[in-house]
Amino acid sequence: MAKIAFILLCHKDPESIIRQAQRLTATGDYIAIHFDGNAKQAFFDRLQEKLADNPNVVFTPRRIKCGWGEWSLVEATLLAVESAVKAFPRATHFYMLSGDCMSIKSASYAHDFLDKDDRDYIESFDFFKSDWIKTGMKGDRLHYRHWFNERKHKFLFYASVNIQRRLGLHRKVPQDLQMMIGSQWWCLRRRTVEWILDFCRARPDVLRFFQTTWIPDETFFQTLVPHLVPQDEISTRTLTFLMFTDYGMPVTFYNDHYDLLLSQDYLFARKISPGALELKKRLGELYAEDSAEFSLSNEGSSLFRFLVGRGRIGRRFAPRFWETEATLGRERELLIVVCKKWHVAKRLLAQIRAVTGLPCIEYLFDEETTPLPDLGGIQGSIEKRTRHRRALMRMLFDYYNTDRMVVCLDPNNLDLMRDFFSDRSTTKLLEVQCDFSDEYLLGHAKRVGLAGERTSAETLTSLLPTIRADVVFESDQIRDAGFEGIFRVKEASTADENAARLADFLGVDRQAALKITTNEYLFVD
Template identity: 50%
Template sequence: MTRIAFILLVHKDPEAVVRQARGLAASGDAVAVHLDARAPAEAWRILQNGLCAEPGVVLVERRRRCGWGGWSLVAATISALRLALARFPDATHFYLLSGDCMAIKSAAHAHELLAREDADWIESVDFFDGGWIKTGMQEERLTRWHLFNERERKGLFYASLGLQRRLGLRRRLPADIRLMIGSQWWCLRRATVEAVLRLLDERPDLRRLFRWSWIPDETLFQTLVRHLVPREEIRSRSPTFLAFTDYGMPASFHDDHHEMLLAQNALFARKISPCATRLRARLSELWASQRRDFPRGGDGRRLHDYLTGRGRIGERYGPRAWEVGGRVGVGRELLLIVAHKRHVAKRLVGMIRQLGDPAVFDYVFDEEGAALPPLGGFERGLAKRSRHPRAMLRVLFEAQDLARLAICIDPCRLDLVQELTEDRTDLRVLEIATRIDDAYLRLHAQRLKLADTDEAGLDLLMPTLRRQFDGESRALGEAGIARHYRLVEGAPAEDNAKALQAFLDIPADTALGIARTPHLFDD
């Protein structure tokens, strides 16, 4: 029978930790809690009072002062593991969690998975050739002595590192161990944990290697498990789902990420925002449920990047600091064609081009391959255009000697629309309102590789994507744009013609001809 002993590393919010530990233990599992020694004495008292009567929960009495990137986190983990091994002799698996982690599957599902797969779940790739480290220090994590914590003693940390570089000092790495790296969040079998701790006791050289390395929680267990366990008994991925921000920090999940999280091929997720009270309540209920139907819904990291790339963090719109500078200028007309279905907007643009005025360009801020004339470098790449969009538009007006210009933009670019309303240009917006059904959303998710082809998994993503699309349309309507017109799929051609006539400033019969274009809204 599977019983998980959760190794819970926490440093704040003791009341939430009490609820978290009780919820995990209520499923018949066990919990060993290590509270950072830097936490206030009151936090320790709350944990003792709240958990001392729980038979499935133990507290690590010898607490460590934990600092990110240092040995202290590994030492705290080892202390909790030793305690859990002694106090829970029937525990079959040991799962490392933080106070910000929550289950995204039921306990019943987790137990069945671990019983079915006789393996250790730990990401473990080659330290030197695996390409796991994307930025910052790489091989020097292990080949230099790290005597100071970078976050607590930054000056000494880099002074020591610089001195070792100048003197050519390098640590000798063990010849019989292949060094590995991976996520610090794992789930290991009992025999594996016992073997790892025994090896550390027998090999002081290994303990010294990781004791004076940088960020050893990403290398010690990953290396020793791969050294001790046959490859076929290792699932080289973390059982905990997490995504990262543009700054390389773990992203926080909010109330509207519920469907996305449940669709991930993982048992827990990190980090759940403390403000996501509804999400936390739903996930707590999920762990206690007997639910077993969890279809896969694609790559959550890719979906998270897609959503935050559209200015979205939860349901908040993130400001873009570089969207400043430059003015389009007074006396110019800028026409924005806003549509979720880009092929419909491009079809309309093709007809507008035939009029000769205004000049029109496709998705210049949304598509890398948008066709643009030479603009002194602005035309070379999407990132460059997006950095200073108003300045780029001004250059486009001047380079083409234009008085009127129309461009297509994605509805997610509400920040740009709002910025342009503050400009002195004559701004008009034409919103193309098309029907967005589940079939289109499925194709959209597959085109962007947000999901695999599993129908149940795709269904699980539909609420997230629909909420995103509906929210963007609603925000555009609430933006208070004075000259906002709508071309609506299914509306009478006469109504759409009025919108086109006002937007483009063209004769009524010309507008009606465009509005009656066959297949204008077709997919």
């Protein structure tokens, strides 16, 4: 069975570290602790005093003064790894943690998970080709030597880089290494960490290179593991659940995130709020519970993006710019059906097509699989269709040899509606307003990835009001846009009432419109 040696780097809150060490070792696992050399000696003395009698705890022989982005973090990690390898010969896996991490599964679940596949878990992406680095310095992290800490000595940091750039002191990476990058939270097998330690002893040139790179804790292990281990024995992922805000800051978890954390396909989570005492207590008790069962839905990241996005009315920094000079054609008429219930809109379009003979295209900007003719590749993906929306519509008008056409849009495509209404062509919009049961909204959440089949009832209940409010918000946005030529049919209205509005929208007589709206299955879920 797997035996885990946790590699813990910490610098504060000794009482929390003591509880964490006691909890993790109580189930038979081990922990190697590096306590930052910048922290108070009294804190370190407290740790040693409380954990001295625990045979499954070891401290590094030296305390490195660590700084964010510096080699010191890797040096401290290597010290802790080496201490764990020597002290715990039965350890099969080495799991990197911080003082802000906590387990979100039981120990037995974690052991079974690691026993299931003989592999290393570490994010490892090509440094130069991947988009793992979103902003800031990229190649310069490696190509220039960094002796100063960017956070503590910003002027010296950038002055040093600029001087090296002017003097042409651009250096190459070690030729036999493919530089990789990823999260610093990894879980490696014993054989892998022993190979890494052997490599460090055999290749001081590589250590010297990384000692003057910037943020090496995101590149050192991530580069060495795929260099030393066959690719089919590496899972390019972390087992620690973490999310980042749009500002690059880690998302912090609180007491009410318990169910959300348990449903994620990870063993630990970062970072837990210091004040989330109830959450820490419940997760601590869970780790020792052998009989605990877990239903994984893994909706955490998509749910976070959804909830954060609701408060942002201005979702784009500037108006769309592509194809503003293009037009669908002054003599053409685009009829847009907007409906949140896609199956209702599709039934309506089928009826319109049968009665009027107009070309009708379903959710072409929302569904990749919408049937479309071959238009030279522009129809190949939703991204291409959206980017070249006016060119796409012109080609569809030409393909069907018509000046009138009906398309479906989801209510969240307000930018598309604005773009089409700003065109010199005639544009009309029919909003189909449906009734939404709780059951339908929960099904919608699952279809779009906000929830999974195993998402807890408590999470679904808390999510429901937000989804309903979002549907109302999208409808209000359409109303507030001030479009001319907008019509509405409602599920609550009679077929006759809806026929009157539909006739005006389509420009057909009342009898033809009534044939469309008398479909008794139109609004059925």
